[in-house]
Amino acid sequence: xxxxxxxxxxxxxxxxxxxxxxxxxxxxxxxxxxxxxxxxxxxxxxxxxxxxxxxxxxxxxxxxxxxxxxxxxxxxxxxxxxxxxxxxxxxxxxxxxxxxxxxxxxxxxxxxxxxxxxxxxxxxxxxxxxxxxxxxxxxxxxxxxxxxxxxxxxxxxxxxxxxxxxxxxxxxxxxxxxxxxxxxxxxxxxxxxxxxxxxxxxxxxxxxxxxxxxxxxxxxxxxxxxxxxxxxxxxxxxxxxxxxxxxxxxxxxxxxxxxxxxxxxxxxxxxxxx
Numbered sequence: 686x687x688x689x690x691x692x693x694x695x696x697x698x699x700x701x702x703x704x705x706x707x708x709x710x711x712x713x714x715x716x717x718x719x720x721x722x723x724x725x726x727x728x729x730x731x732x733x734x735x736x737x738x739x740x741x742x743x744x745x746x747x748x749x750x751x752x753x754x755x756x757x758x759x760x761x762x763x764x765x766x767x768x769x770x771x772x773x774x775x776x777x778x779x780x781x782x783x784x785x786x787x788x789x790x791x792x793x794x795x796x797x798x799x800x801x802x803x804x805x806x807x808x809x810x811x812x813x814x815x816x817x818x819x820x821x822x823x824x825x826x827x828x829x830x831x832x833x834x835x836x837x838x839x840x841x842x843x844x845x846x847x848x849x850x851x852x853x854x855x856x857x858x859x860x861x862x863x864x865x866x867x868x869x870x871x872x873x874x875x876x877x878x879x880x881x882x883x884x885x886x887x888x889x890x891x892x893x894x895x896x897x898x899x900x901x902x903x904x905x906x907x908x909x910x911x912x913x914x915x916x917x918x919x920x921x922x923x924x925x926x927x928x929x930x931x932x933x934x935x936x937x938x939x940x941x942x943x944x945x946x947x948x949x950x951x952x953x954x955x956x957x958x959x
Contacts, residue, residue, distance in 0.1 A: 690741050691937055692722040694734070695748030699725070700902065702923075702952050703746050706930040709951035713944035714934075719743070728754040735783075744937035745775040746930075752815060759785045768852060769818045774933050786936060789816070792929030793823035793874075793897070799928070800920055802872065802895050803827065809867035810834045811885075812876035813841035816899055818848050820874045825852045828872070833857045835864040870894060879903060886911035893917030899925055902956060923952050 693703040707721040726734050728750055735758045747755050752771040756762060759775065762785035766772045772785035797803075808828045810817050813836040824832050832854055834845040842858035849856030859866070865888035867873050875882050875898040882898075886907040896912040898905075901922030905913065913919050927949045934943035 687718070688741055689716075689719045689743050690722070691719065691744045691746075692724055693746040693748060694724050694726040694731070694751055696725055696727040696750065698723050698748065701748065702901070702926055702955055703748075703930060705951050705955045706927060706948045707746075707934060709948050710930075710934045710938075710943050713947040714938065714940055716938065719938070726751065731755065732758060742777050744777060744933065746933055747773050747775065749815070756785060759783045761785070763787065765790055765822075769815075769822050769848070771815060771819065773929070774936060776936050787819065788929040788932035788936070789819040789925070790822045791932060792925050793820060794826055795928040795931075796920055796924040797823075797827065797872075797895075797897065799924070800895070800918060802918070802920075804829060805872045805895075806830045807870055808832050808872040808874065809870040810845075810874050810876060811864060811867060811882060812836070813845050814876060816876040817845065817874075820876055820897075820899075821845070821848050821854055821856070822852055824872075824874075825854045828854065831855045831857055833859055833867065833870070835859050835861050835867050837861045868893065872897070875899065875906075875908065879906070883907040889915045889917070891915055895920065897925075898922065901926060901952075902959065904956065923949070923956065927952055 693701050704721050704723050711719045731754050755772050760782040766785050766787040774786040774788050776784050805828050807830040808824050810820050836842045846856050868889055871894040873896050889911040893915045895918040897920040898909045899922045900906055931943040931945050
């Protein structure tokens with residue numbers, strides 16, 4: 686059988702765990718003829734890379750800064766991807782089409798469900814970047830009430846409210862200086878870069894609810910460590926990475942059940958070795 690390829694694209698890309706997770710899945714599924722690589726590709730280089738792809742490609746994973754730049758280069762995108770104008774998965778079909786999807790959104794939901802978080806009456810999002818919009822889309826499926834987004838600028842606040850209107854989620858915005866108030870919510874999703882939430886660690890209340898911190902390196906973050914010490918339920922970035930990668934493997938390979946446990950174990954081992 687001919688060699689089948691997949692890869693992750695982005696910039697920077699050298700620390701991506703996607704190759705570790707996907708290769709672990711291929712090994713577990715017995716897909717010896719499949720390979721998964723990484724390519725350092727920025728927005729300027731993306732059109733040329735896509736134009737140069739030959740036969741034998743099954744799919745691509747996209748990370749920053751390519752999740753929106755890829756859209757004009759595709760033949761179509763899923764409703765899920767369209768809802769946040771972001772594609773993190775491209776599948777190459779047998780008839781030659783290139784279709785975009787977003788597995789971050791259902792990946793967030795699946796990671797929450799795995800830890801027993803099915804529905805919440807309200808929630809908070811720390812940050813307002815691309816990951817925050819995916820978090821808001823995920824909350825549209827599990828949050829029955831208001832979502833408060835803690836942001837640093839009026840422009841970001843306006844963007845989050847617009848995403849809320851588009852996704853059908855009631856969104857209230859608050860200044861980042863008030864972010865400690867978020868920690869009282871039953872579900873907090875932290876979407877900010879490393880170090881941003883460290884100052885909040887001292888404000889974690891006793892009996893905290895659930896924190897979903899999308900970072901995985903370094904782990905635990907100061908906020909995550911404090912959350913765990915206070916007895917709160919903790920979900921990390923590796924959980925998101927694994928759950929969205931499971932969905933990518935299923936879409937690219939056509940196999941109905943990707944090996945989540947093997948993929949998580951491989952990711953944990955890779956992080957320990959860093």
